[in-house]
Amino acid sequence: MFENPRRQKQLHKFVQKLGLPSTTPVDWSLLNLALTHPSISHTDNYEQLEFVGDSVVRLIAAELLLETYPQEPVGEFAAIRSILVSDRVLAELAETYGIEPYLLIGTNATGNPVGRQSWLADAFEAVLGALYLSTHNMDLIRPWLDRALKIKAAEVRRDPARLNYKDALQEWTQRKYKILPEYRVKENKLFKSSVNRTNLSVQTERFLAEVWLKDRCLGKGYGRSKKASEQAAAKEAFLTIRDV
Amino acid sequence: MFENPRRQKQLHKFVQKLGLPSTTPVDWSLLNLALTHPSISHTDNYEQLEFVGDSVVRLIAAELLLETYPQEPVGEFAAIRSILVSDRVLAELAETYGIEPYLLIGTNATGNPVGRQSWLADAFEAVLGALYLSTHNMDLIRPWLDRALKIKAAEVRRDPARLNYKDALQEWTQRKYKILPEYRVKENKLFKSSVNRTNLSVQTERFLAEVWLKDRCLGKGYGRSKKASEQAAAKEAFLTIRDV
DSSP states (O other), rough: OOOOHHHHHHHHHHHHTTTOOOOOOOHHHHHHHHHBBBHHHHSSSSSSHHHHHHHHHHHHHHHHHHHHHHTHHHHHHHHHHHTTTSSHHHHHHHOOOOGGOOOOOOOOHHEEEEHHHHHHHHHHHHHHHHHHHTHHHHHHTTTHHHHHHHHHHHHHOOOOOGGHHHHHHHHHHHHHHHHHHHEEEEEOOHHHTTTTTTOOGGGGOEEEEEEETTTEEEEEEEESSSHHHHHHHHHHHHHHHHTO | OOOOHHHHHHHHHHHHHHTTOTOOOOOOHHHHHBBBBBTTTTSSSSSHHHHHHHHHHHHHHHHHHHOOTTTTTHHHHHHHHHTTTTTTHHHHHHHHHOOGGGOOOOHHHHHHHHHHHHHHHHHHHHHHHHHHHHTTTTTTTTHHHHHHHHHHHHHHHGGGGGHHHHHHHHHHHHHHHHSEEEEEEEOOOHHHHTTTTTGGGGGGGEEEEEEEETEEEEEHHHHEHHHHHHHHHHHHHHHHHTTT
């Protein structure tokens, strides 16, 4: 790595963009790996660091939520955290900190817009993994990441529609009961019967989902797609279970 | 907390049992909370610390697996970690370190043997959360936990039958594809038809499970119970997917 002064310079620049001083004790070869997509090398890439970084961001989010909203019930934390650590939010953060120009990635991979959110999030997690492993604490991360995560957490709390209720419910049932909720989706009978008769709003809701935990139905929901009906069922379940 | 010298003494003793010196900079009121079950107080109990501790043990397990088996593929790490952080293993560790006598818990809760594994694991995670938050690094944890986790990791690698393949598969698909596998369980037709005719071994396998990821069937498995058939399907899927 140190034989490539151009890459070394790039990585220094990236660390400065995070707001860290140039004397920061970064393990540069780890940071180099964190910014190397598997399309460049099957063996020397960000995958292992991403595995570490995934836990790093979960821990930081937990700590930060506890510090910022000490009165909030734990179910709420779990729901908010599931969003903060989602690919969507992590990819947004990767964009904010302008990771992309520093990431070594094959053109095959960049050409595919579907995977973009995924590799941005993965590389971001890997960077957190590399910075954590550089010092074995959060000193190189929290100084810049806390502010961004706090803003995201406040956004989620202001606008619960941002919540992915399926993720939130899963987070909750796994933590609390150690099992996953089960979705059962059917065609909505009301939809079928009304299609040829009236313009009832139920017309558009083609699917009916139920979400079950063991032998208990926790919620029901209608939607135009299977996914939408599951989200609606998860929302009902989550809002009920949270208030228990 | 400090008004109760008896509790303070107990907590000191517990920290010594972990092998930490008596001068350890523990946040004693956090440790007191970590060792307080919700049956004692609805508000001042281990739940928030457990939320933090859950991420702490995941991070430590990730770091330790990377240090101990640097050549292992990441899918393997994910599978092993899902066991290391399972309630079963965490409850075993809680027993090893003799948490129970230090845990404040109502008799209602201890009377229920079903929940025992769960609250032992929860309290153990909460203790890790309290120790992490005492110093904001792993200095109070890794000196004693590493050895125990390494032993468990080696056990899992020696005897893959210890693997909970459903957990392992889920860990893998969520990390890799950001979705959960879906199980479809049916009555096993062979079972039904053979019951009255022969003694084929298929007789005992009443259920047939398939595990799907999006539109792809990853594996099939038979079992005496729904759960067993799902585990069998998950095993086939995990062993296939891991080698891709």
